[in-house]
Amino acid sequence: MSVKTEDEVVTPAVPRESRRTTTSAASRWATLLAFDKVGAVYVWLAIIVVFSIWVPETFPNLMTAKQILNSNAITGLAALSVTIPLAARVFDLSFALNMTLCGVAVAHFVVDGVPLVLAVLLGVLIGLVVGLINATVVVAMKIDSFIATLATGSLIQALITMVTNDTPISDAKLAGGFATIGQTTVGGITLPVFYFAVVAVGIWYLLEHTATGRRLYAVGFNPDAARLAGVKVARLQFLALVTSGVLAGSAGIVLASILGGGSPTAGTPYLLPGFAAVFLGATQLKNGRFNAGGTLIAVLLLGTGTTGLGLANAPQWSGALFVGIVLIAALMVTGLQRRTTLAARPAALDEPSHGDDATAPSKDVSA
Amino acid sequence: MSVKTEDEVVTPAVPRESRRTTTSAASRWATLLAFDKVGAVYVWLAIIVVFSIWVPETFPNLMTAKQILNSNAITGLAALSVTIPLAARVFDLSFALNMTLCGVAVAHFVVDGVPLVLAVLLGVLIGLVVGLINATVVVAMKIDSFIATLATGSLIQALITMVTNDTPISDAKLAGGFATIGQTTVGGITLPVFYFAVVAVGIWYLLEHTATGRRLYAVGFNPDAARLAGVKVARLQFLALVTSGVLAGSAGIVLASILGGGSPTAGTPYLLPGFAAVFLGATQLKNGRFNAGGTLIAVLLLGTGTTGLGLANAPQWSGALFVGIVLIAALMVTGLQRRTTLAARPAALDEPSHGDDATAPSKDVSA
Amino acid sequence: SESNASSDAPVDNAGLEAAEATVAKAAVRPTKITVTTPIDKPIPTGKKITFVSCGVEACAIQGPILAEAAGILGWTVDQVATDGSPEKVQGAIDAAIRNGSDAVILNAADRDAYAKQIADAAAAGVQFVTCCSLATTGDGLLFNTATSEQNAPIGDYLAAEVVSDSGGKADALYVNISAFQILAKVGETFEAGMKEYCPSCTVDSLDIPLTSLGKDAPDRIVSYLRSHPDVNYIALSVSDALGAGLPAALKAAGLADKVTIVGQGGGSQNFADMEAGDIEALVPTDLYAYDYLMIDALARHWAGVPVGEAGPQFWLVKKDTAPDDTSKPFPLVLDTEAQFKALWGKS
Amino acid sequence: MRVPQVDLRSGTAPDAAPPPRHGPVLDVQHLSKTFPGTRALDDVSLEIAPGEVHALMGQNGSGKSTLIKLLAGYHSADPGAHAEMDGVPFEVGRSVPDGLRFVHQDLGLILELSAQDNLALHGGFARGRGGRVLWRQQEAETRRVLAAFDVDLDIHRPLAAATPVQRTVVAIAAALQGWDGGGVLVLDEPTAVLPHEEVERLFEVVAEVRRRGTSVLYVSHRMDEIFSLADRVTVLRGGRRVGTYDVGSLDSRSLASRMVGDDIDPDFRATVVEQVDQPVTIEARGIHGKWLRGVDLEARAGEILGIAGLAGAGALELPYVLAGKAGELARGEIRLPTVSPDWYDVQRAADLDIPIVPADRQTEAVVAEFTVGENISLSALRRLGSRGRLSAKDEATLVRSWSRRLGVVSTGPSAPISTLSGGNQQKVILARCLAVSPRVLVLCEPTAGVDIGTRVSIYQIIADLAADGLTVVVASSDEGDLLALCTRILVLRGGVVAEELEAEGLTKNVLIRAIEGAEQ
Numbered sequence A, B: 001m002s003v004k005t006e007d008e009v010v011t012p013a014v015p016r017e018s019r020r021t022t023t024s025a026a027s028r029w030a031t032l033l034a035f036d037k038v039g040a041v042y043v044w045l046a047i048i049v050v051f052s053i054w055v056p057e058t059f060p061n062l063m064t065a066k067q068i069l070n071s072n073a074i075t076g077l078a079a080l081s082v083t084i085p086l087a088a089r090v091f092d093l094s095f096a097l098n099m100t101l102c103g104v105a106v107a108h109f110v111v112d113g114v115p116l117v118l119a120v121l122l123g124v125l126i127g128l129v130v131g132l133i134n135a136t137v138v139v140a141m142k143i144d145s146f147i148a149t150l151a152t153g154s155l156i157q158a159l160i161t162m163v164t165n166d167t168p169i170s171d172a173k174l175a176g177g178f179a180t181i182g183q184t185t186v187g188g189i190t191l192p193v194f195y196f197a198v199v200a201v202g203i204w205y206l207l208e209h210t211a212t213g214r215r216l217y218a219v220g221f222n223p224d225a226a227r228l229a230g231v232k233v234a235r236l237q238f239l240a241l242v243t244s245g246v247l248a249g250s251a252g253i254v255l256a257s258i259l260g261g262g263s264p265t266a267g268t269p270y271l272l273p274g275f276a277a278v279f280l281g282a283t284q285l286k287n288g289r290f291n292a293g294g295t296l297i298a299v300l301l302l303g304t305g306t307t308g309l310g311l312a313n314a315p316q317w318s319g320a321l322f323v324g325i326v327l328i329a330a331l332m333v334t335g336l337q338r339r340t341t342l343a344a345r346p347a348a349l350d351e352p353s354h355g356d357d358a359t360a361p362s363k364d365v366s367a
Numbered sequence C: 001s002e003s004n005a006s007s008d009a010p011v012d013n014a015g016l017e018a019a020e021a022t023v024a025k026a027a028v029r030p031t032k033i034t035v036t037t038p039i040d041k042p043i044p045t046g047k048k049i050t051f052v053s054c055g056v057e058a059c060a061i062q063g064p065i066l067a068e069a070a071g072i073l074g075w076t077v078d079q080v081a082t083d084g085s086p087e088k089v090q091g092a093i094d095a096a097i098r099n100g101s102d103a104v105i106l107n108a109a110d111r112d113a114y115a116k117q118i119a120d121a122a123a124a125g126v127q128f129v130t131c132c133s134l135a136t137t138g139d140g141l142l143f144n145t146a147t148s149e150q151n152a153p154i155g156d157y158l159a160a161e162v163v164s165d166s167g168g169k170a171d172a173l174y175v176n177i178s179a180f181q182i183l184a185k186v187g188e189t190f191e192a193g194m195k196e197y198c199p200s201c202t203v204d205s206l207d208i209p210l211t212s213l214g215k216d217a218p219d220r221i222v223s224y225l226r227s228h229p230d231v232n233y234i235a236l237s238v239s240d241a242l243g244a245g246l247p248a249a250l251k252a253a254g255l256a257d258k259v260t261i262v263g264q265g266g267g268s269q270n271f272a273d274m275e276a277g278d279i280e281a282l283v284p285t286d287l288y289a290y291d292y293l294m295i296d297a298l299a300r301h302w303a304g305v306p307v308g309e310a311g312p313q314f315w316l317v318k319k320d321t322a323p324d325d326t327s328k329p330f331p332l333v334l335d336t337e338a339q340f341k342a343l344w345g346k347s
Numbered sequence D: 001m002r003v004p005q006v007d008l009r010s011g012t013a014p015d016a017a018p019p020p021r022h023g024p025v026l027d028v029q030h031l032s033k034t035f036p037g038t039r040a041l042d043d044v045s046l047e048i049a050p051g052e053v054h055a056l057m058g059q060n061g062s063g064k065s066t067l068i069k070l071l072a073g074y075h076s077a078d079p080g081a082h083a084e085m086d087g088v089p090f091e092v093g094r095s096v097p098d099g100l101r102f103v104h105q106d107l108g109l110i111l112e113l114s115a116q117d118n119l120a121l122h123g124g125f126a127r128g129r130g131g132r133v134l135w136r137q138q139e140a141e142t143r144r145v146l147a148a149f150d151v152d153l154d155i156h157r158p159l160a161a162a163t164p165v166q167r168t169v170v171a172i173a174a175a176l177q178g179w180d181g182g183g184v185l186v187l188d189e190p191t192a193v194l195p196h197e198e199v200e201r202l203f204e205v206v207a208e209v210r211r212r213g214t215s216v217l218y219v220s221h222r223m224d225e226i227f228s229l230a231d232r233v234t235v236l237r238g239g240r241r242v243g244t245y246d247v248g249s250l251d252s253r254s255l256a257s258r259m260v261g262d263d264i265d266p267d268f269r270a271t272v273v274e275q276v277d278q279p280v281t282i283e284a285r286g287i288h289g290k291w292l293r294g295v296d297l298e299a300r301a302g303e304i305l306g307i308a309g310l311a312g313a314g315a316l317e318l319p320y321v322l323a324g325k326a327g328e329l330a331r332g333e334i335r336l337p338t339v340s341p342d343w344y345d346v347q348r349a350a351d352l353d354i355p356i357v358p359a360d361r362q363t364e365a366v367v368a369e370f371t372v373g374e375n376i377s378l379s380a381l382r383r384l385g386s387r388g389r390l391s392a393k394d395e396a397t398l399v400r401s402w403s404r405r406l407g408v409v410s411t412g413p414s415a416p417i418s419t420l421s422g423g424n425q426q427k428v429i430l431a432r433c434l435a436v437s438p439r440v441l442v443l444c445e446p447t448a449g450v451d452i453g454t455r456v457s458i459y460q461i462i463a464d465l466a467a468d469g470l471t472v473v474v475a476s477s478d479e480g481d482l483l484a485l486c487t488r489i490l491v492l493r494g495g496v497v498a499e500e501l502e503a504e505g506l507t508k509n510v511l512i513r514a515i516e517g518a519e520q
């Protein structure tokens, strides 16, 4: 049996005496490419092949790749912003409204003549404050995160309406330095793609290569055991929500820059796609752990479809159909393989086959 | 101390001889009205008082009560439709789109000249099919319900766009019998309020007074234990999602009748309010169990605020602010009291008179 | 209070007459399109246009109309589906420019949101055409129709209808969605019209947040009416969005007979409500005019003749004048297609 | 990474006097704990000598875990307590001296994470610049820590895939990280679900810990372990200390009576007579599974059939298969001849409604959010009321009669089950199974974590039911259970029935040798 755990990737420390390096390297590749690890990647490749045949003139080229990246960077940033709290099994349903709020706030400041850097910093600060409020409600008041962030989301909505009176904030001033934040392109790739990459690498590093990352997962899997192991559970949940607030706020600012102004509904379209990407991502690479790499794959998978359908002039409904089918297909491919692999696992312990290791991310709904 | 546990009502294993009925009745009332059970009711009463003082001319009267009921029946039906799956800890994020789909479908049928009853039945059937698909994906394919119903929701969206081309379906034919489904008033109260009441009573009965209800909760709390105790876990989850599909579909048909036609976005606004109501409801009456009574309280609490603010001509952002604050307040009142009560509970339980006669209150085990 | 004044105050007969005159004019269905100069140079064929659809009703309706109009000139229209989120729309425009489209049509183009795309299009020689946008033409934007200014008569027509229908005794409520800025002008002209036609009438405004649309908007209107019992006319700034569920809510609250509803726009649902007697008058949106005008502008540009400003016309529709089939969008000018064909030399 | 700890026994701390050579390493006096309404611990004192294995015994709910959680700082103590570690006072329930290390009852491990991660969570991560975890170094440290325990374990695999003893070793290693000896290691029921050969492995580990000069505070309900492992024992009853005794001065009977306060026979054997003339009530043939490689069995009414075997022999898998609750890999057929002559595929065997008491009470049996009553009635709901309606009255009657018959100690049917001690939760689960009036009952680890008094009462209940014609199949990693209950024991090796033993006159040694497959 060649089933490996996910930590193989993270810990390149091959025991000198007990395993030969070649085997290890080969099996590491096998691990990386196993269906149950990256089912979505195979679905993605299939989609690329389909579109390359369907729209051979426009699809299979570098421009398309750039377009996919450019038009999905914000979805990616949105999904990444909830990855950390979800790793600790905390929902942040307010992130999309937080994006909107920070975006309109910065636009407002810029129009009011606040220097750009200061305006952006203030915007990020607002995201931080939203994160702090979420964290206070969830961690200090001990309110279930699902309903708590629905509630804070409602508060944020009120703020947005107050700030904008539901009208987009636009002004020639916003076309200046502010627009460069999100609209500058480098070799055909817009800056948000780079932000996405940087945040993804940062979260990957945090979750894979720091003690905090391991502790976050520990909190997510079993908060009681984590507490007994000396993990400061409440503090980590608090920090996770604050980080989420800052990341979502920053994503919102970038979005506002792309939009060239503060739209009072800018963030909302990213709520469900963000969660879809991060949940699909959790089934990739790390067997049920919310992770940056999986999220990246998921965003690109879904984005490729949307762009491909656009290039093929497919009907309006095809996008939604595609997302639904691809999500189910990717989850099925991953899940089926996973179950087969687990079932074939060497008999390590004489106990009934339940209690499998981390499978699909389960949510604790207890209110 | 007169703290009782919630199941007194379900298991009135009160030794007939050992307690007088009056005490029991009184304490049952005390139980029913305890802060930790119905914190939201106290918040509700506070709101009613505030509005009665703020807008004395128009708020405190029967018309307002009717208006609140009439304008929140759909939210109530939406929230109830996800109560059963949530009791079994299954998310149905597709319910709002299902509402839309069934609404536009029935409108479509009626415009096409299908007899009303048949059209409605077909609409309900579509809801059933959506439920079956959700159930298949979640239960048979074993895909986490959160992401699975996001995916099926996307498929439903595609169908809606296909059916409607994103344009509302409307026709003079819809003003006939179809409109009466949702627009008929009886004594100033519209039919949907009665549907809401009937469904609430039905779900209350199912969850409180049937074996299936008890098993649903068991599945929600500990599916492994439920399975080993002989509960057909997969079947119940399946049925819960199918029921949810039918209820959401029916709610969508009623909504379409109120709107007088099939709007391709009719259901979407009910997604988050529906979940907010049902999650707030779960903290009421039954300490963390999703239940019909709590959902009812939550819907009325939130609805009273919206209507009251409207009567007070409060600014447009006040509604969202209110919802956020009230949700947090209700959860906090309930949660704080709960924690205090739980800490104090063993004291009350140790009263020998309260003990079950079968068991000695002392800790010395006697076989 | 102020609102009581109107019922007691003497009716301003001059105003009432002016209102009736306006209504009489507005109630006549237009028969001539608003552009009249034929294109006297050859219009190139084989042009490829991309219509970036936005995921709402108007866009869904416009796609086929645009395709039909373009087809007359031997052009093709690629309709690209987006959910309307600016990120996706930007991607779609980028793709259109890359794919060698000759023009991009986008509803309600926001110059700030698409500054880069508009500039890219200009650089690539791709024409950018829009409708219902606040942006001014020039600087990369070839043409914009149904502008804020062009919408001005709507408010005036609605005010005239309210005053004449009430016989000069109206307490009107203008229900606004301030999120739709293009309609701000309509609110202004409605208020101005009310002041002009009936100085003793009152006019108030209720702003509905976007998040209420499709949800508690009817409840907000009912609450307003209950707390302002003198209001007897409601003017809806966006009838499609605000009218959903409103008749039912008014009926349930027992207010249906106390208020009369008029409104701008009007999808098939609003006409069905008018048919049922729940809506008094509508000033519908002429999507045919928008689309033919946008194609016409492109034709003029490519033929090398000047592209002027041109807007849609407006028609105050009531139950007895409503077209027979309102379940589908209809052109105000019945032979819109034929008249444009004539201008294009294709008849 | 954790800083290497000061060796407490050598007293390297500059201003602390070297601890007295023969004084207690841990000395706790007048420790009390009052939960609102419950005095869980009442003026308990405890002295642990250097290098000794000190057992802590008492019935379920007598306060053992509470004592341990106080020492671990999980709960705060009532005022008045005094505690010293190596002569240095500390505040119980507030601070935890580094010399005190804990392995909690549920081990406190995160099964989704690997051994390496779990060890690092407890002992600290090896970190380089930028907070980066130095995985190579971390792995070396993990191997170093585990080396002392001679355990064969893939340190990168989630612990869910490890055996119970591997997990226990990881928990002990986690507790002992960064520490050279001395102090006290606290083990709260580490053997509750360990099969006996693994218990021996654990004993070796404990012996190794002790060789390093560390004292052990050991909580267990298993008498024999105390006698083979402990030097002294402190007995708690109802939150009070009964006394501390040298193990040599006690036998199991006198220890049991001190715990229960009543005369208890620790070598109790239920008197179940095998009645060959009774009809066969359950038959199984060709049972295959993850570990099972073809098992046939039959049992008669009134019979208590034991299933024994090493880990991996399939002894714990078999009961789940019989109850129709095994995974997709299970194959084979079952029938209940007295009900119907039809054979059922094990995948459909759930329809036979054979109740099972699962092995892991917390995760597989108890619905923690339910009340005692709801937990009892869960399997029997079908028979309570009619046409789907659940009759509250019928339910109350059923719950009351079964909790009375099994002697469930609780404050009533509406008490949340989480407020019951483990032994009483076990009785509730047993009541759940019996309430469906089964002809055949399957038990896994029926007495895991159950105190001696309760254990005997559970034996008696099962024996009584068997006398009334119930067939019971028992799988237990505790040979005591099998010897006390069974009429016949099937010993599994390598997934097949290797031996069948008559219980009459069977001794523990013979049984263990059979299980291990040793030559006689």
Ligand SMILES: Nc1ncnc2c1ncn2[C@@H]1O[C@H](COP(=O)(O)OP(=O)(O)OP(=O)(O)O)[C@@H](O)[C@H]1O
Residues within 6 Å of the ligand: B346, B363, D035, D036, D038, D039, D040, D058, D059, D060, D061, D062, D063, D064, D065, D066, D067, D419, D420, D421, D422, D423, D451
């Ligand atoms: N947090 C708590 N709140 C209320 N009561 C508690 C709490 N913790 C323990 N108790 C009660 O204190 C008593 C002693 O419990 P403890 O866990 O110490 O027993 P134990 O000796 O470990 O028993 P067992 O053998 O079942 O493990 C029990 O009656 C228990 O219900």
Ligand SMILES: Nc1ncnc2c1ncn2[C@@H]1O[C@H](COP(=O)(O)OP(=O)(O)OP(=O)(O)O)[C@@H](O)[C@H]1O
Residues within 6 Å of the ligand: D060, D061, D065, D066, D105, D189, D417, D418, D419, D420, D421, D422, D423, D449, D450
């Ligand atoms: N917060 C609490 N509220 C009420 N009871 C509690 C609380 N915490 C613990 N208890 C109770 O205290 C008792 C002791 O719990 P603990 O986890 O120490 O062991 P146990 O399960 O009773 O022991 P064993 O496994 O030996 O039978 C349990 O009955 C538990 O339900």
Ligand SMILES: [Mg+2]
Residues within 6 Å of the ligand: D064, D065, D105, D188, D189
């Ligand atoms: Mg214990």
Ligand SMILES: [Mg+2]
Residues within 6 Å of the ligand: D061, D064, D065, D066, D422
């Ligand atoms: Mg305990």
